Amino acid sequence: MKSILGIGNALTDILAVLPDDTLLETYHLPKGSMQHVDMETGDMIWAALKPLGVKYVAGGSAANTIACTSIFGMPSSFIGKIGDDELGLLFKSDQEQYGVNTLLLKSEHSSGRSMVFVSGGNAERTFAVYLGAALDLVPEDLKPEYFTGHDYFHIEGYLVQNQALIRKAVELAHEAGCIISLDMASYNVVESNNAFLHDIVDRYVDIVFANETESRAFTKFNDPKLALEEISKHCKIVVVKVGKDGSWVKSGDEEHYIPAWPANTIDATGAGDTYAAGFIYAHSFGMPLKVCGKVGSIIAAKVVEVIGTKIDIPRWRDAKIEIRKLIADNGGVL
Ligand SMILES: Nc1ncnc2c1ncn2[C@@H]1O[C@H](COP(=O)(O)OP(=O)(O)OP(=O)(O)O)[C@@H](O)[C@H]1O
Numbered sequence: 394m395k396s397i398l399g400i401g402n403a404l405t406d407i408l409a410v411l412p413d414d415t416l417l418e419t420y421h422l423p424k425g426s427m428q429h430v431d432m433e434t435g436d437m438i439w440a441a442l443k444p445l446g447v448k449y450v451a452g453g454s455a456a457n458t459i460a461c462t463s464i465f466g467m468p469s470s471f472i473g474k475i476g477d478d479e480l481g482l483l484f485k486s487d488q489e490q491y492g493v494n495t496l497l498l499k500s501e502h503s504s505g506r507s508m509v510f511v512s513g514g515n516a517e518r519t520f521a522v523y524l525g526a527a528l529d530l531v532p533e534d535l536k537p538e539y540f541t542g543h544d545y546f547h548i549e550g551y552l553v554q555n556q557a558l559i560r561k562a563v564e565l566a567h568e569a570g571c572i573i574s575l576d577m578a579s580y581n582v583v584e585s586n587n588a589f590l591h592d593i594v595d596r597y598v599d600i601v602f603a604n605e606t607e608s609r610a611f612t613k614f615n616d617p618k619l620a621l622e623e624i625s626k627h628c629k630i631v632v633v634k635v636g637k638d639g640s641w642v643k644s645g646d647e648e649h650y651i652p653a654w655p656a657n658t659i660d661a662t663g664a665g666d667t668y669a670a671g672f673i674y675a676h677s678f679g680m681p682l683k684v685c686g687k688v689g690s691i692i693a694a695k696v697v698e699v700i701g702t703k704i705d706i707p708r709w710r711d712a713k714i715e716i717r718k719l720i721a722d723n724g725g726v727l
């Protein structure tokens with residue numbers, strides 16, 4: 394079985410269901426937005442949420458992908474930075490529970506967290522993110538031995554706050570002979586770091602995952618298919634995801650449209666992270682491009698059926714049966 398190493402912001406999601414919009418108004422958080430907050434504000438918000446009853450779940454884009462590849466059965470490791478505190482311990486034990494080999498460095502700052510406010514009848518989500526310890530991950534933290542022996546290396550675009558870190562990470566992964574995948578994370582990440590991301594993709598990245606708005610920000614093409622074509626000139630494999638409308642995958646002259654797998658959607662959070670895990674898992678068995686996209690779509694369709702980013706056991710069981718059959722039918726040896 395091929396192995397994977399991921400790097401990203403080690404964040405714990407703190408979920409709270411709000412009775413009304415008072416807290417959002419108090420902290421000037423427009424409904425549906427994602428804002429970064431400093432430690433002081435972050436602590437105040439957390440304290441205000443506690444009496445409402447909160448749920449803690451390890452999150453972060455690459456961390457979600459790595460938890461998912463681990464559940465698939467790939468040996469999976471994760472590099473991140475946490476604080477010496479309760480949330481840091483929770484993040485670590487959550488990852489370990491999924492079988493992830495944790496390479497979690499410690500910072501003097503408190504652990505990063507994403508406070509998720511669920512409000513209103515349609516369960517709209519508003520995020521206040523305190524990156525904390527996650528921001529303290531620096532290039533000097535990365536050791537070549539973390540990378541040696543891994544077949545895949547996955548990186549999230551949210552790390553662009555530290556371009557030197559990304560550059561060192563992809564250099565080390567390249568030296569270790571890893572297949573490198575990048576999830577572009579968010580259109581504003583792409584917009585504000587366009588030249589940097591182009592350079593990294595040109596030089597190091599083998600597989601690019603972008604959603605529609607990210608592909609638009611990267612290429613300036615509105616049409617996801619044109620964006621797909623443009624990005625494919627710069628890397629071996631590109632995936633452009635268009636939510637419930639499915640995804641496009643392209644490698645050289647080969648191109649496929651993959652419809653979304655049917656799902657009873659209740660919360661789309663984590664669809665992209667999970668898709669990436671399924672795609673890479675299938676790719677690690679040498680599956681054709683189309684099968685990789687299909688496996689990504691099958692597993693992503695499971696996460697949209699649950700609240701949050703963690704697929705429940707019955708859905709995992711169903712997905713694994715479907716996916717293993719698909720891989721075996723295409724000549725993969727499981
Ligand atoms: N409602 C849905 N029903 C079925 N599959 C879905 C649905 N929404 C998303 N998916 C699947 O998940 C994939 C990724 O979703 P999306 O395009 O939303 O990515 P993303 O924007 O990166 O997600 P995220 O918000 O998690 O970062 C889609 O290509 C599709 O296969």
Ligand SMILES: [Mg+2]
Nearest residue numbers: 578604665666
């Ligand atoms: Mg995404």
